[in-house]
Amino acid sequence: MVVDAGALEAGLPGRRARLRLSGLLWQRPWLKALGLLTLPLAAFAIVYLGALAVLFISSFWTVSSFTATVEHTWTLANYRQIFDTSQPYLQIAGRTLGIAAAVTVTDAILAFPLAYFMARLAGKRMRAVLFVMVLLPLWSSYLVRIYAWQTILAHGGAINWGLDKLGLPDQNLAYTNTAMWIVFSYVWLPFMVLPVYAALERIPDSYLEASADLGASGWKTLRSVILPLALPGLVAGSIFTFALTLGDYITPLLVGGTSSQLIGIVVYNFMQEANAPFAAAYATIPMAIVGVYLLLARRLGAFEAL
């Protein structure tokens, strides 16, 4: 750098400092990274990881039933209770897992043709319209949409009204696990459509042409070319639908029936009873499940599709 240091010092001390700083950053890229990342990383570490650590640690404490104060003695009592088969907690975890899996499969089946149409067949305008339709529900309150489903599924609601008109018998859908499955599938559908769309859109046309040139039928192309390439998108979407269902407590509270306790409700209830340690212990179950799921998803290339 050929700079007249004396002139700068005399006239523009601020500029000189800036130049030195930028020179320093240019020479040492790690400093630049540090400067950019310190704040967000600190926030991530303290707010997110810190909270998780506190959660995990407190799961080894207990609460005095008389004064409702946390007793800081290390014990596995909470976990023992969760894994005690005479208690309902394993069954509830199993039910939660089952519903989450059912919702994920349902959303994958519903999202794939829609995303395929949007990515490869629809014209520009049609695609925009479909995008808005997929995203529109996300712009209204989640709670409002669940309450809307409550009335749709109700005994005198839209579904039974339609069945009546068709001369079919009434269905008792309200407040059942089926209702929960339907509503979950509805609310998380956009989270599946978008990553699948992104994955499908990235498939170059030439691949499909090559497949056809080599004599593959449409069905064969779908199975051997499109689906493998769309798989990361499906897995990425399933992370959302699966993890969101695993932790939700509002949907089961509002549309669930008498055997619809999910992990989220139990955690919520125990927090409300001021028994945070047990809630923390139970909350580690879905976190462990999601952790395993994320590892699997990474192997399937889901993170490249996000």
Place this chain on the structure above:
Amino acid sequence: MRRIHKRPRASVVAVSVVTAALAVAVSGCGGGGGGGGGTSATTSTTIGKGEGSLNVIEWPLYTDKSFAKAFEQKTGCTIHRKDAGTSNQMFALMHGNGGGGGGQYDLVSASGDASLRLINAGDVQPVDINQIPSWKDFLPQFKSPSHNTVDGKHYGVSVQWGPNTLIYNTQNVNPAPAGWDEIYGSKYKGKLTVPNNPIQIADAALYLMQTKPSLGIKDPYELTKDQLTAASQLLMSQKPLLKRYWNYAADEITSFKNGDVWMGAGWPYQTLALQADKQPIKEIVPLPTTGWADTWMLAAKAPHPNCALKWMQYVTTPKVEAQQALVFGETPVNPLACPYMDKLQKGSCAAYHLNQPASYYSKIKFWKTPVPQCGWNNSSDCMDYNAWVQAWTKITG
């Protein structure tokens, strides 16, 4: 764990003071004022100057502007409200931030299933009951109830109460139900609902007191291990009969309105809201029954204790008791409110059972937090609230 989610219909909220011209029959409404240890050396006005502010954790409408405004103007204490939806939420708010209301809250309108927990946790402090002049007029049951008075110390002042009622749809339930056995029988299978609340175990225990005396249940809130198991089993057998467990009052209202539910346990609040909505809904109060009673409790670290005491004084006066009762759909603890209720809404004193003889109130078993100490056999064999929560989780899981 009362869960409230929604304001009642405007028509429930009685506002007309215009009907004041109506003749007021005071007779028959003043019962119960004489009992109890009313101190004569009272009307102490030793409460100091208001601090200008009052922070409350409340059931929605418990400091409704229709009656709180006059208080604010008179005392200069501006009310800041934190609405709670459940008893547990109230407890968590009071107990959080180091407890005792965290130095932020002054008052909490705790129901009987939370009040003992707050007392045991040291989150609330005793008040000098002589500073609440209306207290001596209260129905005897609400002067020193065990859910807010421990060792003769009053951790607040009772304010309103209500019975748990059996609500039914008159079109579908015919003939009208007679008692609680309807929600344990299969006649209306799949059309029943009960609250999603561990304290519901007491309802089952109370029912077993009548139907299975061999269990030896003396108090539905003081259950031994075997008695709790028996109550849980009854609730397990009830589960397949239910459409759902309702969480918020508004959820039960919706279920009745949609026709998903024909009969269920609830409060007068839901009945009034449904009737105001022209639904074919009625309720009965099968006796004995469980009920709830709310207490304004003083936070242990209340930053504005003078305003808090002034509010306790104000809200228990007959006229304000009547106003609050009709705003929310509940019953005053001060029977002198009766003529004011009738003035606001004709016949409401009787409709809310404030004109009943003392024997009526003794048949309502008011919520209280289950603790290990059994009053009836002087032991510590009873199951505590945690055990109830566990049992309830098992039933509904």
